[in-house]
Amino acid sequence: MWKLLSMATLYLLITLLLAHSATTALSLQVHFYSESCPRVEIIVQQVVQRHFQQDPSVPAGLLRLHFHDCFVRGCDGSVLIDSTDDNIAEKEAPPNLTLRTYDVIDEINTELEKECSGVVSCADMLALAARDGVALAGGPAYALPTGRRDGTVSTLADAHLPSPSFSVDQALAAFQSVNLDLVDLTTLLGAHSMGLCHCGFFIDRLYDYKGSGSPDPTMEPNVLNTLQQKCPPHLVTIDNITEDSIVFMNQVSSTPFHFDNSLYHASLNEKAVLQIDQELAFTDVTSKLAAQYANNPGTFLNQFAKSMIKLGSIGVLTGQEGEIRLNCRVVNNATSNSSTANFGPEN
Template sequence: MMAYGRKWAFVFVAVAFLFSMGEGGVLKLGFYDEVCPLAEDIVYNVVKRHIPLAPSLAAPLIRMHFHDCFVRGCDGSVLLNSTKDNKAEKEAIPNQSLRGFSLIDEAKALLEQHCPGVVSCADILALIARDAVFVAHGGPYWNVPTGRRDGLISHESEALANIPGPTFNFSQLIKSFSSKGLDIKDLVYLSGAHTIGIATCGPNTFSKRLYNFSGRGDSDVDPSMDKYYVDNLKKYKCKSPKDNTTIVEMDPGSHRTFDISYYKLLNKRRGLFQSDAALLTDATSRYYIDQLIEGSIDNFFAGFAESVEKMGQVGVLTGSAGEIRHHCAFVNY
């Protein structure tokens, strides 16, 4: 498996190098090679030890990386705990279902033993997200240019204001993504992470599409959703509009494999979220979806790798900005 991953690393090295030249060229592949040469191996070994036993953690870990980058940039702010005077990003509704913090804490503790005060939590999160997807689901192995530093600020309100929601329409989605320097292609490819995702029923996620969509009663459903899919969700999963706990796979039948099945279901109007369905409402995004369905898994892996590498360099702190946290849940004192 590692041999296959390294093949992808070489395939994408040119792309990663180009992105690492942005923002003053401060992120680079192998940033820790001289100061902590085993850093990436230590992170990978933590993932390899735990993820095969809990493969469902891969989806929330890649989502954690996404949510981190969309609030103040990729600075590890999503990892900070709340204090008596401040509710942190973890408290925001979009982040309450995130899991895998213990893996990040374990990797950080090992790195602090090996090379204290060197490897940032923001870099650990970026590396763990990549490694978890690869180890658990045979997903793409993309390069992660490193050199990020950790942020000092984390506010619940900023997470609510910046993380794109499952009820967003296309205009809202593209406004959110473009504010981070990401385009329609990035939106389509990054949405492909839903191929391994799960969600719970509830009005904050998708069940409003099944019940009282337009405010006319519980038999009123989202007309953009396939009727057979709606009927099955209501019969076997979200049996009541009050259900907030039942788990639903975003890519039924294929949620353990990182593949293009998500896009095929999307094209059949079986995307779980309104934000999924919104991808079909724009000609350019539909073009990319059609390309993905007609193309090979290698094309999807390459495009996803390019977009996630690009996202991983949004608003990074480098040089003397921020800090290198001693523990990922707390700022240094």
């Protein structure tokens, strides 16, 4: 009996170890493509750098594209998929209509298909491009685990994203739903130190804050005046297209396309553009973190790298899950989406 029990226990242990090894083998890892496509990171970096030299706002665009991808169905490149006759893709959802830098990913996709066709996922291309964009803009350069696979489903109905007008509590609930915490929230918002912002994302703060008919009283007067001059109270619609002005996300820095810790200075001095950024100054934990990051940029950069790696690990597909899309805009089997299409309104 003891021998039988021992053999059964041994068999169970071996099975568990093998399962653990398989899971580990299928997880993300640094230099995942070292043998299958050794130049992948060089190619991605070169393409991003070319676009960055022509347009310094590219890093912010790539970072936002990556964030929006990871928050819907995980980091599976689904935000890159175009709509078809029988499916409306997530990029058509209102929060995604202002996304850009798709052309950067398209070029990376083309170059990598020449180098090693069918090997590198679009999800990894996007994650690497966002990482390289941050580094080119002055942010941290960090080793990024890769090995993501691409999703085959992208529907408008799935695109639920945190709003820039959220409170910290509302934003935290959204972050916690994808296994990110308050430190990640406070840290990742630091990316708002660079780039551009559409007036529509904060116009209520300028004229009708929370339905009061007045501006947000927490906004510093000079910043409020500047933004009111650039963002009229009523957005103009021409041929059913809303003309939405664009301003610098960073109103306190002379280098609006540089990645740094200036968002926290803006928040603590009531000069943040977005409501969620300004809210950081008004809760106990986030205000302490904001002060720490404002006073110690090295601490911020170090944590930003950690939070970006954590963001890039949300809901990833690995191993034999998903696919490696040959064209980032189209699933390999174009009918994959049709059975899951949902044309109803967002909930």
